Amino acid sequence: MxxxxxxxxxxxxxxxxxxxxxxxxxxxxxxxxxxxxxxxxxxxxxxxxxxxxxxxxxxxxxxxxxxxxxxxxxxxxxxxxxxxxxxxxxxxxxxxxxxxxxxxxxxxxxxxxxQQAVKDGELPLVLRLDAHLRDEDAALSDLLPAAQPDPQDQAEQAERESALRRALNRLEAIARFMGFIDARRGRCIPFWLPTYSRDMEQSQDASASDLSVRIRNVLYSTHIVQHHNRCDLAFYPLAGAPIFRRITGSAPGGMDHEWITLDQSFGQARATSDWRCISYLSFVRLDQDSLRMVWETDDLLRASFRVKEVLL
Incomplete structure (x- = not known):
């Protein structure tokens, strides 16, 4: 040249x-x-x-x-x-x-x-594909050998599709969470945030119409009740969506229990073993506009951000 x-x-x-x-x-x-x-x-x-x-x-x-x-x-x-x-x-x-x-x-x-196709003995198919590229009237499906699908391949494909669906669902959940945070940037828009702790524990089964719930003694009726931001609860069942209730009253019981009165009954009988946890709801605002997100596992993303409680 x-x-x-x-x-x-x-x-x-x-x-x-x-x-x-x-x-x-x-x-x-x-x-x-x-x-x-x-x-x-x-x-x-x-x-x-x-x-x-x-x-x-x-x-x-x-x-x-x-x-x-x-x-x-x-x-x-x-x-x-x-x-x-x-x-x-x-x-x-x-x-x-x-x-x-x-x-x-x-x-x-x-x-x-x-070259690998030749080595693996698949040259005839490769040659037919070459011929197909030169013959515009040929149907590509005619060149492929009729073969039964391999069950193992089908299982692997199904697993890949399932993993892809899980990944897309995670991305959608992350997008919703980021949209929630973005709408509250600026430290001026308060929102409810659960503590995600076992702040209370129901100690007696409740009927569908009960407004009074017996809980283990956490000194709510004597001490915590004075905190106005400890009147709202999130009940997290083992299955299903959380239930939100407000405490309208409380009373001491025995040494190991006390009573709280809710603004609304559960609408169905609830056993003590129905709950994953019962947490306080805090009324907070963002204390900084940045947050830190870390993948703990393939299915768990931990988001960390600072909030400041707003007094009601």
């Missing part, structure tokens, strides 16, 4: 009214600068040559790609960029060579797949 001279890098094709003219940029470049760019192209080609050989390219291919990058740099360069032309051209030279290596890598992989 004949190498281009320095002067061949500078001209740029410009189309005016449908006619092509060759124009030399008037952005301060001269032949000596372009000659230095040619030297850079040579050095970059040498550095990328081992990778190029593995992908079926040679030195001349790299030189041609490098010169195309230098031509783009000569066409687009403006001293107002704040960088010298040589640095600007080197960027586009490397970009052009890397792009060529990437395209060649795809071809290289295709060749490797064909």
């Amino acid at each position: 004949r190498e281009s001279s320095a002067a061949e890098i500078l001209p740029v094709a410009v189309t005016v009214n449908g006619q092509v003219f060759w124009w030399t940029p008037t952005n301060g470049l001269d032949a000596s600068v372009v000659a230095q760019v040619e030297g850079w192209i040579q050095r970059r080609a040498e550095s990328y040559l081992p990778a190029a050989i593995m992908r079926g390219l040679d030195r001349d291919d790299l030189l041609q790609e490098g010169r195309s990058g230098a031509l783009k740099a000569a066409r687009d360069y403006d001293p107002a960029f704040g960088a010298g032309y040589l640095s600007y051209a080197d960027h586009w030279i490397r970009q052009a060579m890397r792009a060529a290596l990437g395209r060649s890598h795809d071809v290289y992989l295709a060749k490797r797949a064909r």
Whole structure:
């Protein structure tokens, strides 16, 4: 391949009214600068040559790609960029060579797949596919052998699809959570936040119409009741959505229990073993607009952010 001279890098094709003219940029470049760019192209080609050989390219291919990058740099360069032309051209030279290596890598992989097919005894199918590419009237389905699906492959495919559905559900849940937080940024919009702790424990089964619930003694009726922000509860059942209730009254019981009165009954009988936990609801606002999110496991994302309690 004949190498281009320095002067061949500078001209740029410009189309005016449908006619092509060759124009030399008037952005301060001269032949000596372009000659230095040619030297850079040579050095970059040498550095990328081992990778190029593995992908079926040679030195001349790299030189041609490098010169195309230098031509783009000569066409687009403006001293107002704040960088010298040589640095600007080197960027586009490397970009052009890397792009060529990437395209060649795809071809290289295709060749490797064909070689593997020959090694595995699947050459007839590969040859039929080659024939299909040359025959536009051929049906691709006619080239594939009729075979029963492998149960193991079906199971693996089902597992992959299930994993994908779980991942999409997690992304949707994360998007909803981030939307909730974004709407409350600025530290001015309060919201209810459970403590997610076992703050109370029901100690006696409750009927569907009971408003009074017996709980283990946590000194609510004598001490905690004075805190106005400890009147709202979140009941988390073992299955289903949480139930939110407000405490309207309380009374001491024995040494091991006390009573609280709720604003509304549960609507169905509730045993002591029905709850995962009973937590206080705190009325809070964001104390900072940033939050930290860490994946604890593949299915558990922990979000940490600071809040400040708002007195009711």
